Amino acid sequence: MTHQSEAHLLVRVGELPAPAVWNCLGNQLDDESGIWLFDCAPHGQKVLLDRLLQTLLPSARPGVLALALEEPSIGITSVEMLRRLTPLESLHARVHHPWIARDLEHYVSSDIQPxxxxxxxxxxxxxxALCRVSLESGLRLGGGEAxxxxxxxxxxxxxxxxxxxxALTVKHRLLPEGMPVFINAMPNSLMRSDFATHPSFKxxxxLEVLPHEVVIEVVESEQVDDPEALAAACDQLKGMGFRIALDDIGSGYSGLSLLAALRPDFVKIDRALVHGAHNSRMRIGVLEALISMAQRLGCVTIAEGLEDIEDVELCRDLGVGFAQGYFFAHPTPGLADASKFPVFSQTRNRQMRSLIRLGDFLSPGExxxxGASMADAHQLFLRDTALEYLIVLDQGRPLGYLTRxxxxxxxxxxxxxxxxxxxxxxxxxVNVHSLLRRLYDVGGRAQPWVVVDDAGRYMGTLVLLGVLDHLLNVGLPPSVHPLSGLPTGPVLRSLIEQRIAGGETLQMVYLDLDHFKAFNDRYGFVRGDAMIKVLAEILRKGFDGLPEAELGHIGGDDFLLVAPAHTPGLQARIGWLIDRFHELAPHLYDESDLDLGYFSTQNGQYYPVATLSVVVVNGQTRPMTDSVMASTRAAQLKRAAKDRMGSVVVTEGDPLSLVExxxxxxxxxxxxxLECALATFPEDGAADSIDAWFGRHTAFELVFRLDSEGVQQGANWLNPAMRGLIKRGGDGMNRADRAYFRELRRGQRSYLSSIYVSRATEDFCISLAMPSWHADGALAEVMVGDINLVSLVALAAMPAGVAKRPYARRGRKS
Incomplete structure (x- = not known):
């Protein structure tokens, strides 16, 4: 019996007050429980349902329940009858759209879009695969409406x-083997499932569709009540071999927090952000930030809804890996013909972006x-001890400069x-390539870079760190990770596929940080980036010189080494890099957490100090047909690695090798x-002696001296390579509240800081503070040196004897 033949509606509003107009439409049967009975005969069931919903506030509608009855009967308000009530909105939808209450497989089909x-x-x-609903009337509903x-x-x-x-049926019927299909899934359906018994998995x-050929799209525009449960469900799916995409990013509820929690393989950027973006500086900025975050998390980006060639080229030049939209093909029931896709230029936007506006990177300078006098120059230099030079102007045009x-x-x-x-x-x-050439030619010579307008009038001096950062970012190819500088995305996949297709037998070494998400939650993204940078630099050193090996950054905290199966000494190198990581990573933790040996997050969970999981997929054990098969086998090995506490290396084989x-x-x-080097810093302060010292100890970017109260004595001494990049100021600054001075006084010994971002260089570094003492044991002075991260890793890579020998020749009175 259909809903249309049922002539009465039983409605329960509960404790909510019923709208006054209901007295004209029906009768209240029970004052306490708010039960009403309505006769559909005057206007019909559809019209009555419409009027009832219209009289209710939207916020009240979810709590109103209803049941369609053919005839009222005795016991209409019985418990058994009331259990049959359903939400009024659901009844309304089923009456107006009867297909939704029937067997859905007769109505649902899929179009596909490349x-x-x-x-x-x-x-x-x-x-x-995009769902469609075909009705008996011939009407076809799109996915959003359905x-x-x-x-x-x-x-x-x-x-x-x-x-x-x-969607799975279309994949089986139409798509070639190995070509993935993207399937939409509601978050709530993922969180409630035991996937081994899930109908779609069965x-x-x-249909013999393999998990690595299916990408599950989590719809970001749906509200997610429990992001942690969704993240756990996605982790389980990844462990089964599926890949995860976050759909509609930029259009919905959880945004970047959900992106960080799920760490999906793909991020699909909503059409609302990319359509017409080439005309909007604001949207370009949002896209750049979103793409950068996705790359740092190891996610491949896909732009949706592209229709114009300008937006296609913009997305490609910003680093978006993949795209879909009407520009290429409309969704259809069959496969697209790639030969009919419009041709888009590989160079147009890159030529547009080859000019850089230096006005964005200027300091007004002094x-x-x-016509001024020497006394005026003296006054300006004495007023600002950090001032390195004065630009001399002649009627507004730069003539030259004065130094201190x-x-x-x-x-x-x-x-x-x-x-x-x-x-x-x-x-x-100025042209980017021209500027890069001039930066390269000038080397480390300290001098002002002056910018003038079209008429030759002075505009300001160039802030080199700002422009270098910009050039590095726009200069990086889309498939190079912005943090590690290692290949990622399509380049990495293509490399693996080419070597496998060439008949090579490979070893794939997958490395990832244990509990990295918890570390990010506890310490924030800056220290998280520093940990990624530390590991990347260690890997560079550890695998440097390895013949025919390629190092890549899959994304986030996951790295990959591709090497021939016969590579000698590979296990020894892996052990070496784990040891170096154990040495350096603790400098990213708070001292209190190191003392405990673990840290905790806001949810009360405890995690050990950083360790590594390394798995080796061995092509000699079983052949590898493509990169997806390798990653699937790696995921299985990682489960064995994650079951152990501490750093572990799991190597594929029969039997499996597991080394802690x-x-x-x-x-x-x-x-x-480092301590031996800083102890030999020239006491005479002579420029030549200091430059020679920096020439021997290039790891130090700058050095300065503090008195016994933590006040800096004199300006920073700069490594010649850093002049022009770091200000030479600092004289008279009170640094007593800095951790290196505070902890040195408390511990009465040298202090090595945590790794941090230097405000001077905007790069990761570490500070070493060393005391000197008076004869009576009182603190005399403190020498502080900043060491950049790359040099720190290089020092850690040196054998112990080699590291000590150059610094043991001279002593410093202490």
Missing amino acids: IVDLNQSGRIFAYE IAIARRAGRLIEFDLACQAS LMQD TLSM KVLNAPGWGPLGRYIQGLEQVLSAR RPRVLGQAAWRNA
């Missing part, structure tokens, strides 16, 4: 499963008119004889080397 590789001239990488009906009818899970079944087995050496000259007379010529004068718009690598306690040789 997902195109932007880095390989439009090659089809995969297809997304989902809205299913949600109102209370059949969202059933509809979701029907769409998945249709259908996959029946200037002096040509003029303080040694008499404070009277003309400026002319002391003015130095400007070597670097740039127009406000314990942490070795004791002071590392590289720390001794």
